[in-house]
Amino acid sequence: MHPKTREKLILTLVGWLAAGLIFFPIFWMILTSFKPEVEAIATPPRLFFTPTLENYVTVRERADYIHFAMNSIIISVGATLLATLIAVPAAYAMAFFPGKRTKDLLLWMLSTKMMPAVGVLIPIYLLFRDTGAIDTRWGLIVVYTLMNLPIVVWMLYTFFKEVPKDILEAGRMDGAKPKQEVWMLLLPLSLPGIASTALLSIILCWNEAFWSLNLTTSQAAPLTTFIASFSAPEGLFWAKLSAASTIAIAPILVFGWMSQRQLVRGLTFGAVK
Amino acid sequence: MASTTTTVSVPGATAPAGRRSQRNVRTLPLIAPSVIILFLWMIVPLVMTLWFSFQYYNLLDPSVGGFAGFENYTFLLTDPSLWTAMANTLFLVFWVLVITVGLGTLLAVLFDQEFYGRSIARLLAIAPFFVMPTVSALIWKNMLMHPVNGLFAFFARSLGLPAIDFFGSFPLTSVIIIVAWQWLPFALLILLTAIQSLDSEQKEAARMDGAGPFSMFFFIILPHLGRAISVVIMIETIFLLSVFAEIYVTTSGGPGLASTNLAFLIYLRALREYDVGGASAAGVIAVILANIVAIFLVRSIAKNIAD
Numbered sequence: 001m002h003p004k005t006r007e008k009l010i011l012t013l014v015g016w017l018a019a020g021l022i023f024f025p026i027f028w029m030i031l032t033s034f035k036p037e038v039e040a041i042a043t044p045p046r047l048f049f050t051p052t053l054e055n056y057v058t059v060r061e062r063a064d065y066i067h068f069a070m071n072s073i074i075i076s077v078g079a080t081l082l083a084t085l086i087a088v089p090a091a092y093a094m095a096f097f098p099g100k101r102t103k104d105l106l107l108w109m110l111s112t113k114m115m116p117a118v119g120v121l122i123p124i125y126l127l128f129r130d131t132g133a134i135d136t137r138w139g140l141i142v143v144y145t146l147m148n149l150p151i152v153v154w155m156l157y158t159f160f161k162e163v164p165k166d167i168l169e170a171g172r173m174d175g176a177k178p179k180q181e182v183w184m185l186l187l188p189l190s191l192p193g194i195a196s197t198a199l200l201s202i203i204l205c206w207n208e209a210f211w212s213l214n215l216t217t218s219q220a221a222p223l224t225t226f227i228a229s230f231s232a233p234e235g236l237f238w239a240k241l242s243a244a245s246t247i248a249i250a251p252i253l254v255f256g257w258m259s260q261r262q263l264v265r266g267l268t269f270g271a272v273k
Numbered sequence: 274m275a276s277t278t279t280t281v282s283v284p285g286a287t288a289p290a291g292r293r294s295q296r297n298v299r300t301l302p303l304i305a306p307s308v309i310i311l312f313l314w315m316i317v318p319l320v321m322t323l324w325f326s327f328q329y330y331n332l333l334d335p336s337v338g339g340f341a342g343f344e345n346y347t348f349l350l351t352d353p354s355l356w357t358a359m360a361n362t363l364f365l366v367f368w369v370l371v372i373t374v375g376l377g378t379l380l381a382v383l384f385d386q387e388f389y390g391r392s393i394a395r396l397l398a399i400a401p402f403f404v405m406p407t408v409s410a411l412i413w414k415n416m417l418m419h420p421v422n423g424l425f426a427f428f429a430r431s432l433g434l435p436a437i438d439f440f441g442s443f444p445l446t447s448v449i450i451i452v453a454w455q456w457l458p459f460a461l462l463i464l465l466t467a468i469q470s471l472d473s474e475q476k477e478a479a480r481m482d483g484a485g486p487f488s489m490f491f492f493i494i495l496p497h498l499g500r501a502i503s504v505v506i507m508i509e510t511i512f513l514l515s516v517f518a519e520i521y522v523t524t525s526g527g528p529g530l531a532s533t534n535l536a537f538l539i540y541l542r543a544l545r546e547y548d549v550g551g552a553s554a555a556g557v558i559a560v561i562l563a564n565i566v567a568i569f570l571v572r573s574i575a576k577n578i579a580d
Contacts, residue, residue, distance in 0.1 A: 008387065008388055008389070009389075011383070011386050011387070011388040012388040012389040012390070014383065015383055015384065015386070015388045015391060015394050016390065016394050018380060018383060018394075018398065019394035019395070019397040019398040020397070022397065022398045022400070022401060022454070022457065022458070023397035023398065023400055023401075025401070025409070025412045025413065025416070025417060025454070026400055026401065026404060026412070028412070028416055028417070028424065029408075029412045029416065032416060041422045044427055044431075045424055045427055086306050086307050086310070087307060089302075089303035089304070089306070089307075090303055090304045090306070090307035090308070092303060093299075093300035093303035093304050094300075094304065097299070097300045099300070103575075105304070105308065107571055107574065107575055109307070109308075109311055110571065110574060111567060111571050112311050112314065112315045114511050114563060114564070114566075114567035114570065114571075115315060115319070115560065115563065116511070116514055116515045116536070116559050116560060116562075116563040117515055117517075117536075118515050118517070118535065118536040118539045118540070118556060118559050119318075119319070119322060119556045119557070119559045119560035119563070120318035120319060120321075120322055120556070121539060121540065121543060121552075121556065122321075122322060122325060122539075122543050122549055122552055122553050122556060123317070123318040123321035123322055123325070124318055125543065125544070126321075126549070127318075127321075146310065146311065146314040149307060149310070149311060150311065153307055203403065206405065207403070207404075207405040207406065209405060209406045209407050209517070209518035210515065210517045210518065210536075213407075213517070213518060213521060214540070214544065223405065224405050224406070224407045224518070225407075227405070227407045227408055227411060228407040228411075228518065228521065228522050230411060231407075231410075231411060231414070231521075231522045231523070238415055238416065238422075241411065241415070242416075245408040245411065245412070248405065248408060249403065249404050249405060249408055252403050252404075252405070253400060253403045253404070255403075256399070256400075256402065256403035257396050257399075257400075257403075260396075260399060260462060261466075263462065264462055264463055264466045267459070267463070267508065268463055268504050268505075268508065269574045272463050272466055272467050272500070272501045272504055
């Protein structure tokens with residue numbers, strides 16, 4: 001065999017082995033979700049079995065699962081919309097009318113992201129308790145909006161900067177007012193960037209587990225909190241838990257895969273390109 | 274309005290002083306909402322934490338109150354549990370960093386090579402990052418590390434070895450394994466992006482000069498990755514200082530305080546023991562720790578924003 005080909009085959013083997021090992025826990029969870037409950041805890045573990053959808057049916061029939069999933073959707077989408085709404089004007093102003101302080105302002109915004117959540121858990125908890133925001137959807141929406149706002153502003157800023165200024169200028173020449181300029185030109189032109197920003201924000205909200213565990217119990221609890229509640233009764237519902245978890249992570253996994261490039265940009269604040 | 278439209282077309286260029294002030298008036302209402310709410314979000318809770326840390330304040334006992342001076346701090350600093358939690362926090366951060374950056378670098382080099390189905394293999398390898406922390410903690414706890422039904426116990430028994438009670442015997446190590454698994458894809462993704470930005474001509478030139486794979490790695494790739502690695506370290510550190518859900522779901526900080534980190538200690542003090550003053554003092558320490566890292570991170574981001 002040609003040495004180049006052999007090298008490539010070995011690399012393929014090693015590469016897939018590494019990827020397989022890393023992915024294995026997720027694979028095992030998905031596999032378990034298709035097992036009958038008895039087989040899920042069987043020793044030795046079964047790799048081959050008659051797959052069943054009963055766990056998914058059970059999970060879907062349980063009204064509370066839908067309730068928690070709806071909470072996750074409403075909170076992630078709500079916080080993302082709100083953050084985008086607040087961030088677009090700021091990012092627009094900073095990208096197209098930069099002043100002396102724009103860079104400092106941007107850095108300052110990012111630095112608020114570096115405050116550890118535990119450092120402010122107590123005041124937020126007490127403020128929430130006193131305003132009746134504990135275990136409400138809007139409470140979490142507010143926290144997540146603030147949590148993601150710096151990243152959203154920053155990402156939108158970098159995407160807006162890539163929009164050719166000539167096009168906006170041409171629009172202005174044709175008499176577009178600032179509002180029209182944003183709505184009719186800037187937003188359509190940077191739609192892919194806005195979409196990946198929103199996607200990242202949804203991913204971060206969906207998987208957030210510090211505030212959701214501390215600020216919600218049942219009414220507004222998203223899937224993170226719901227799944228954490230299974231930590232106590234060990235071994236009883238592994239197959240159902242796996243099915244519930246699989247549904248909970250599936251959409252985000254797809255979103256994450258779709259936006260992996262932009263993710264690097266968003267997560268490192270552009271420090272790595 | 275009409276006069277400003279001419280200035281905006283040349284952003285970055287030095288505009289006449291009079292026009293600049295006009296421009297600021299226009300952008301202010303656009304930027305203000307973000308700045309104001311972020312400022313409030315940052316400063317109000319922080320000031321409250323500081324304030325509480327100097328107060329006697331117990332949620333269950335309203336008779337306790339008043340100015341405490343440095344009492345919460347002296348109590349906290351003389352309490353061995355703070356030092357245990359601090360040591361656990363640093364131990365966890367350190368080992369997760371070693372594992373994720375070490376393996377992440379190797380994997381990034383691996384996934385930079387051409388091989389069959391590489392893009393699919395890469396998708397699989399970054400998947401754990403998108404799994405919510407409570408789910409990954411439960412997968413590992415129930416299906417892999419469980420001392421009776423877990424897959425690891427099965428492997429150990431098949432080899433004739435006693436099954437390991439991961440969370441009983443090695444609670445912190447077990448948490449580290451789970452957290453490292455979640456963050457490995459992050460390191461991989463960032464470092465891979467950095468490697469791919471390496472000039473292929475430079476690599477080619479090195480190869481022409483007879484650089485083998487090892488000298489290639491140590492003299493070309495690793496120096497190029499330096500910045501990316503430091504960014505990964507800083508960002509991970511900030512998040513790893515507050516690891517919470519994984520501990521909450523698996524060990525609840527135990528046995529004893531064996532897997533309690535600073536974040537979990539604050540949670541225990543505040544929401545389980547209702548000691549707001551003491552928990553706030555610990556919160557201030559957590560903020561200081563994170564800020565030491567954040568200063569360096571902000572500096573390195575600042576270099577890149579300049580354009």
